[in-house]
Amino acid sequence: MWRVGAALPQTSIMAVAFDGGVVLGADSRTTTGTYIANRVSDKITPMTESIFCCRSGSAADTQAISDYVRYVLDRRWTRLCAAVKPQSISCLACKNSSFDGGWGCLSCGGRGSLSLPFLRLTPLFLASLLHAYVFFLCRYYLDMHVIEMGTPPLVKTAARLFRELCYSNKSQLMAGIICAGWDSAKGGQVFCIPLGGALVQQPFAIGGSGSTYIYGYCDANYKEGMTKEECQTFVKNALALAMARDGSSGGVIRLVTVDKDGADREFFAGDKLPSFWEKS
């Protein structure tokens, strides 16, 4: 299942949520073998104005995935002001009328009939077969529920789109993604989608090969209820430490702060990196 001989996710990426937004950070080194192909690359990609993703793993895979997710999110968002009001389908599991034809229920995450693993000829199964048929119809003929809400896509939606692609194609892809952003429903959120395609929401997430060096530092220094400035310092220090020890991370630190007013990009060059113990 795992690729043989391919390089490990070569980077250090991180995202932290605070009350009112998120801070995303990444290094800027892209390597082919041990040669640094790009020492100023940008690994923080915008999905929408307030949703960003940090990419680690194979650059080609993650670029293709994020392009596709951005396309889907754009399409969902711009297919608005539709003349036809979309029908709301109620989810079987949670009974909310938030079943999005393409992606499952937005509230509870249920996928209707597709979550049944076994073939059993019960009335419930037959009913859900029918539901599956409707499910596929919805995918093509239903306008997106999110559009009805009149707001930009939720961070959770973007994260679930990433998860779908990464999980369904897990044998061909090598992509570790951190999807983070701000939406009006739940504020700042961070979702981690590691290699196998799991989806985990966390207060902060670290990823890439450099992250192994900073698990202890992050666990020791993360506090709940940090302000935006404290989060930025936390991300900058953690990434500087990871870049110091990991050969496949380095270059400059790119920081993106997302809140309700949009995104703010910052850049810290080599000589501005915080420095820690260094034997002179």
Added chain:
Amino acid sequence: MSILEYNGGCVVAMAGKNCVAIASDKRLGVQLSTIAMDCNRVFRMTDSLYLGLTGLHSDVTTLHNLFNYKLNLYAMREGRVIKPTTFASLVSSTLYEKRFGPYFAEPVIAGLQPDGTPFLCAMDLLGAMAVADDFVVSGTCAESLFGTCETFYRKDMNPDELFETLGQSLMAALDRDCISGWGVDVQIITKEGVTTKSLKARMD
């Protein structure tokens, strides 16, 4: 990753007018993880002869000890210090003795001949010698070093210019290699003596 890239590191030596300089980085790693930033891979053989070794660090240390031992015996037998050309032949045959189970180290030799002219030579892990009159390189970013040295080198530099040129060539190449870096040490060898200078480089 090849065994020669396991620990990382690089060495470069350049010749000036009646002087040579040899420089190396300071990183010691285990594949992509850095474990030390003060590793020495350039060793003094005699007052006017320096040996830089890149590759697997345990072989670097072993060869350093081996050549110290051989030079001590040489000094006792011959009653004089060894010439750079003779030392280069000694290194070459020591490496070739292990032709079918080699030391994973690639040396760079920089020294001044008894008449004061610079001597530079580099070898591969089997002892194939390449003598040059401008610069020699070895290590994980050797290709980048060839490029930067070729660009910055000019003939007949004095010791200060040589230090500047060599330092900048190495630092530019280090920026493009993940497994070398963490500082640069330069030794400038002239008839009067040896000066050691350290350069602060990117710590990533």
